[in-house]
Amino acid sequence: MPRKATSAQVAVKGSARLLPATAKAVGDPHPDQDIDVTVRLKSSGVQPHALPAVPMRRSAFNREFGSSPEELARVEQFAQAHGLSVVESSAPRRTVILRGRVSQMQEAFGVSLGLYEDRGVTFRGRSGPVHVPQDLADIVEGVFGLDDRPQAHPQFRLAGPLPAPGVVHPHAAGSSFTPLELAQAYQFPAGDGAGQTIAIIELGGGYRKADITAYFAELGLKAPKVTAVRVNGGKNAPTGDPNSADGEVMLDIEVAGAVAPGAKIAVYFAPNTDAGFLNAVTTAVHDARRKPSVVSISWGAAEPGWTQQAMQAMDSAFREAAMLGVTVLCAAGDDGSDDRVGDHLAHTDFPASSPWATGCGGTRLELNGGAISSETVWNNGMGHGATGGGVSDTFALPDYQQGAGVPPSANPGGRVGRGVPDIAAVADPQTGYRVRVDGQDMVIGGTSAVSPLWSGLVARLNAQRAHPIGFLNPLLYAAGPLRDITSGNNGAYQAHSGWDACTGLGSPDGTRLATLAP
Known part of the structure; x- marks a missing residue:
């Protein structure tokens, strides 16, 4: 059943996605299937226009440009509110990986997921944008993994x-x-x-x-x-x-x-x-x-x-x-x-x-x-x-x-x-x-x-x-x-x-x- 974003949700900039023109709908993912979703956060620091003369130490980079404990906590609170678990949280990578059922992810991110077949490959897909709560919009750079179609080729x-x-x-x-x-x-x-x-x-x-x-x-x-x-x-x-x-x-x-x-x-x-x-x-x-x-x-x-x-x-x-x-x-x-x-x-x-x-x-x-x-x-x-x-x-x-x-x-x-x-x-x-x-x-x-x-x-x-x-x-x-x-x-x-x-x-x-x- 299609999910609609709530009035308290906003679209993540640049997250809109189209299904391949040749893809055919073949059903829906099981609502109780567990999937992992990656939330990538924006840099907490203003990155300089010019690179440093020598490489930054990792510890210094993490302090200046990694996610803050408060930012990570905000995503974790969002996860808890939707019954999602936190699989991984990394300040240097500005990444939080969440796990939950398909039904929970659709609700949490305001998307509708379906199963599609394209050129012999069956994948979980979506069209349109991903949504996050208004109070997370200022820190979220992207949301990935709701759609698991092959992304690249060798x-x-x-x-x-x-x-x-x-x-x-x-x-x-x-x-x-x-x-x-x-x-x-x-x-x-x-x-x-x-x-x-x-x-x-x-x-x-x-x-x-x-x-x-x-x-x-x-x-x-x-x-x-x-x-x-x-x-x-x-x-x-x-x-x-x-x-x-x-x-x-x-x-x-x-x-x-x-x-x-x-x-x-x-x-x-x-x-x-x-x-x-x-x-x-x-x-x-x-x-x-x-x-x-x-x-x-x-x-x-x-x-x-x-x-x-x-x-x-x-x-x-x-x-x-x-x-x-x-x-x-x-x-x-x-x-x-x-x-x-x-x-x-x-x-x-x-x-x-x-x-x-x-x-x-x-x-x-x-x-x-x-x-x-x-x-x-x-x-x-x-x-x-x-x-x-x-x-x-x-x-x-x-x-x-x-x-x-x-x-x-x-x-x-x-x-x-x-x-x-x-x-x-x-x-x-x-x-x-x-x-x-x-x-x-x-x-x-x-x-x-x-x-x-x-x-x-x-x-x-x-x-x-x-x-x-x-x-x-x-x-x-x-x-x-x-x-x-x-x-x-x-x-x-x-x-x-x-x-x-x-x-x-x-x-x-x-x-x-x-x-x-x-």
Whole structure:
């Protein structure tokens, strides 16, 4: 039965959500089913326009920008009034997770929940905004988890297994590389990332320790220490299918770990929902135990697939990362300038389009004797993969991109906004990465691979610095183009000298990056 907001409730700004046009109603969730809902609070402090010269101490950040005990208590009182229990309450993450029955949640948040089926997936969905009491409206940034539709997809492309001698696989890559070969080709500075922790966000799949051991033994490296961190019930759960999310998980671990084998790797597993994605990110950013200095994200979706409140909450989490000296790298998408939307318009992928993240585009790479002989924009044609990139419909042009040459959007109206990506590296599966997944040696591409490759590079750079490099973008744009990619397109946008919406400032130039401000 539809629930209506009461006169004492107000809509949470940006929480309105539409059901997919292809979704079909298949019933109602059981009213007594327990669900978890995440309430994200606004920052209690006024965040400065400029980042601190050195990363903030976590204790200082928590005092200045975390939720106050009074704010958390107000949410807990709201929960008690509606018969909800508090599962988790975190001041640094500005998060309270509530648990209760579907009927209670509908009443508490003024929403109507239904069951829907779309493209073979059944989910609990809603349309319209979420509501909160008037006396909470001033502190609530967003409410997540009422709707549990899949929020994102992994940005990888499977080229196929490595063939046995004399055997040609129909989808095998034309050429492929180990992460070590790429680190050498891109002239990464020496080092192994010792003392650093790389956080990897995963919304499904899992890894097998036997695969990690075998892969690194083949590379002649000691396997890195890999820890699975459970978020909202997510866990390391390999499916046995390399074309599932397992391919993403293993690609991320093996690429980052091979480039920075001295670094520890923490994999944050969460459900593929708006709440799961956000909580995985905030858990990693504010993990005072593991203290990651870089976060690698290879999952995303076109901006129209997100609510405004979800993008705002994730963007603010990335800003918090920047203040703490944590670098955030996000894959820019594998479906060209359309980004899977199919409306004949150009779209950017989020979270790569966040101004507080570093978006990672993709190239096609050829080596000769270990040196780069050719590097162009990755675009294998309609349906076969191409780097994402473009101009955000959501975020304004950030200060660091002023003067970078970001063009107006290719869409009608020519909006000026945040340009994506910022950087690039090889992503074409036909010149992809050799990895091991579910007992098989595979070749995988996609911008998914670019984020962990750069994460390993950042870990190497951090290991040689007094303070972590933190938010990369201002430093990168101040330094100018890297290995400039000037040939190719991703559909709506063409590569050219300088920044472009296919490969950003270019692929890694390790020698130049090593000279970034200490």
